[in-house]
Structure formats: C-alpha cells, structure tokens
Amino acid sequence: MIDLRPNRRRFAATALGLAGLAALPSPLRAAAAATGVDTSGLTPITTGIKPIDAAERAGRIARAQALMANAGMAAIILEPGASLDYFTGVQWWRSERVTAAIIPASGEPIIVTPFFEEPSIRQSLGIPAGVRVWQEDEDPLALLAAGLTERGAAKAQIGIEESVRFFISDGLATRLPGARMVSANAVVRACRLVKTLAEIALMQAANDVMLAALRWTHPRIKAGMKPADIAALIDSAVAALGGKSTGSGVLLGEASAYPHGSRNPQQVRTSEVVLLDCTCEVGGYAADISRSFVFGRAPDEVRRVWDIVAQGQQVAQAAATLRTPAGQVDDAVRRFYESRGFGPRYQLPGLSHRTGHGIGMDVHEPVNLVHGETTPLAPGMCFSNEPGLYLPGRFGIRLEDCFHMTESGPQWFTQPSRSLEAPFG
Numbered sequence: 001m002i003d004l005r006p007n008r009r010r011f012a013a014t015a016l017g018l019a020g021l022a023a024l025p026s027p028l029r030a031a032a033a034a035t036g037v038d039t040s041g042l043t044p045i046t047t048g049i050k051p052i053d054a055a056e057r058a059g060r061i062a063r064a065q066a067l068m069a070n071a072g073m074a075a076i077i078l079e080p081g082a083s084l085d086y087f088t089g090v091q092w093w094r095s096e097r098v099t100a101a102i103i104p105a106s107g108e109p110i111i112v113t114p115f116f117e118e119p120s121i122r123q124s125l126g127i128p129a130g131v132r133v134w135q136e137d138e139d140p141l142a143l144l145a146a147g148l149t150e151r152g153a154a155k156a157q158i159g160i161e162e163s164v165r166f167f168i169s170d171g172l173a174t175r176l177p178g179a180r181m182v183s184a185n186a187v188v189r190a191c192r193l194v195k196t197l198a199e200i201a202l203m204q205a206a207n208d209v210m211l212a213a214l215r216w217t218h219p220r221i222k223a224g225m226k227p228a229d230i231a232a233l234i235d236s237a238v239a240a241l242g243g244k245s246t247g248s249g250v251l252l253g254e255a256s257a258y259p260h261g262s263r264n265p266q267q268v269r270t271s272e273v274v275l276l277d278c279t280c281e282v283g284g285y286a287a288d289i290s291r292s293f294v295f296g297r298a299p300d301e302v303r304r305v306w307d308i309v310a311q312g313q314q315v316a317q318a319a320a321t322l323r324t325p326a327g328q329v330d331d332a333v334r335r336f337y338e339s340r341g342f343g344p345r346y347q348l349p350g351l352s353h354r355t356g357h358g359i360g361m362d363v364h365e366p367v368n369l370v371h372g373e374t375t376p377l378a379p380g381m382c383f384s385n386e387p388g389l390y391l392p393g394r395f396g397i398r399l400e401d402c403f404h405m406t407e408s409g410p411q412w413f414t415q416p417s418r419s420l421e422a423p424f425g
Helices: 026-033 054-071 082-088 115-124 140-150 166-175 185-193 197-220 227-241 253-257 300-319 327-339
Strands: 073-078 100-104 110-114 130-134 157-160 180-183 244-252 272-282 285-295 356-358 365-369 382-385 389-391 395-397 401-406 409-412
Touching: 054 073, 054 082, 054 100, 054 157, 054 185, 073 082, 073 140, 073 166, 073 185, 082 100, 082 185, 100 140, 110 115, 110 140, 115 130, 130 140, 140 166, 157 166, 157 185, 166 180, 185 365, 197 227, 197 272, 197 285, 197 401, 227 244, 227 272, 244 253, 253 272, 253 389, 253 395, 272 395, 285 300, 285 401, 300 327, 300 382, 300 389, 300 395, 327 365, 365 382
Parallel strands: 073 157, 110 130, 157 180
Antiparallel strands: 073 100, 100 110, 244 272, 272 285, 356 365, 356 382, 382 401, 389 395, 401 409
C-alpha cells in the first residue's frame, strides 16, 4: 500500500537567498529579467526537487493496465496534454497533425506522430514505447488503427480519454467497426485522481514558490498600479524562485466582486480590495493560491466579509474527512454562509461557484467540491479550498489554499491567511 502520510519535505517560502539575479540558472534569469522587474533579492527554492522518473511512470502504466483488465478495455487512447505527459512523459501540443498514444492492456505502448516530429517526441518520451511515424500524405488514424489491431483491440473495447477530439474517436470507430469506443475515465481518472508522494512533493514545491512570490509582491503594490503591473511582479518572482507562472489573476476594487474579473479599467485605490488569484507549476505540477486584502484602511463591511470567508475555509477543511462524499464539503460551507445571511445556495450576494476543485498536473482536475458530487475523499486526492463571497457592484473576497488528503485527514499545502492585515502570515 502506498504510504500517503503527510509529506515531511518542505521547501520553505522563507528560503530567499541574497545571491542576486546573476546567480540564477540562465533560463530562470532570462524569465525573471524579461519584465524588467528587479528580483535580485530572490533565488530558487526548488533546487534538489526530484522530477517524475521512469520507475514512477512504469508504475502508472502497470496500474492503468490492471484497471483496463478490470474494466474490459483492450487499450486507451491519449492525445497531447496532461494525461499523455502523465503516462509517457511526452510533452506536446495539439494541432491538425495527429500525435497520439496507445496504452494497451498488455504489451508496449505505441506513440503515433508525424515523421518530422519524431526526434522532438523522443526527447521527452519517458517510457519504453514504439514510435510509429506518418508522412504528410498519409493517414495517421490508419496508423493508430493498425497499432490497436496489433495490440488485440480491433474487436474489443477501446477507452477514449475524455479530452480526445471527436474526429479521432470517430475516425477510429470507422476504421475498426468491430471495436467499441468507451470512456477511459475508469482508467485515466482512477490513476490521476490519487497522487503519490512524488507528485505531492512537486505540488508542495509549487505551492511554496507561489506563496513566496505573492508574499514578495505584497509590499511592492502601490497606489495607481494596474493589474498588469502587479502580474508582472508576481510572474517575475515565480521565475526567480524556480517555478513557471501559469496565470496571475489580479482583480482590483469592484472587479473583485466577479470571480473571473471585469474588462473595466482597474487600478489600486486606497481602501479598496486587491484580490490575487495565481497559479504556477514546478515539475509539471500545479499550485493555486488566492489572497484578498485592502490597500490602505479596510472598510468595516470588507473586514466583516473577509472574516466570514476565512471561517468558511475552516468549515470546508473540517468537513473534508476521509470517506466523506466530496459534495458534502460544499454543502457544509453553504449552510454556514446561509447562517450568516448569504445565498441561499449559489445565489448572490454569496458563493456563486463550487467550494473547490481537484488539482494536480492541471490546475482544474476532477473531482470537484461541489453539491451532488458523491466521490468519497481518499488519501492522495488533492483539492483547492476557496469558498469566496461576492457582493456584485461592490467587492468580493476569495481566500484559496490547496490541501491533500492523508490517512489522518486533510493536510494544507499552504497555511491560510491569519488576518486581513496579515494575508500571508
């Protein structure tokens, strides 16, 4: 049984060196310098992080093959994206030129890709696999169908990963009329939903980088700054600390009342909310952290709502016990908010979105902490905890920290905000 006790390895957000920008590895130095932001007080805190290795991926393939056997699938099909990277290490993008993988229930996986892309594909391939190439005047789906036939799937169930494009699954169904295309969720989701210690260590590193970048940015926010100015600070800090920024959302004033912002012009103003919702990755694994605070003196109503949201985070965390259906975490938060006069349910003013989402290689992964979700919480599952409150036309407050489930219950990746005046502890 995999040991999923709380990971003891921490990459402390306080580990900020003074060696300066010139001491950074050249890719990080270039990324940090690109925005013109002075990050000379920051050095990477990800040194020594262990990437996902061949043994870890071999275990993933073995687990997938066992799940395929149980589900009666002869193979699964993957396109470029997180799932392809998860199983094979191949990091690629989608285009009209098909690159795809066959993971069979038995035998070696097969990667199908354009001929001229083969050298690049092999650079990130992290498992033993056959690479089959097609020329520009050839049919890549015929090559996929041939590979499936070789692996005994021509007259069997073939699992299609949920993000695979329709033209691929439809084309395979046409070329293999004896096969049956089914959802691969019973295999892919089952594998990716439960993280190993190696994955959790990378997520911890990403969260440490993200929180350190936000903490560094906080005192550098000035009156009159626009969202792009603050995002540039955050992105530069993430790069200098050894991570890769994947999204720095900055909502100012009234825009904070809308979870994904507003197109109206925004700038930092005294006594108005600053909401930061930011993501980054380390080693292919994500962090997602939100902090809300006020520039200058906080109005009493903002303070009241902030305190309720901070309590909402704790209500969610207390409800996230082992074997509890994921939707009950969301239900607990809504009951609490309704007792404070918000809602009901998803109505505004209140919490108009789910309490949290799964997280791993993708920032948003199944399953969600949302009403009606019956999946029981189990060790290794990872979630965001972000029960915001939004008052349209006025302001919103969102506090977000992620956690992973252990044998003893939920474990924070980052500690929640202490107070409106100390959003980063």
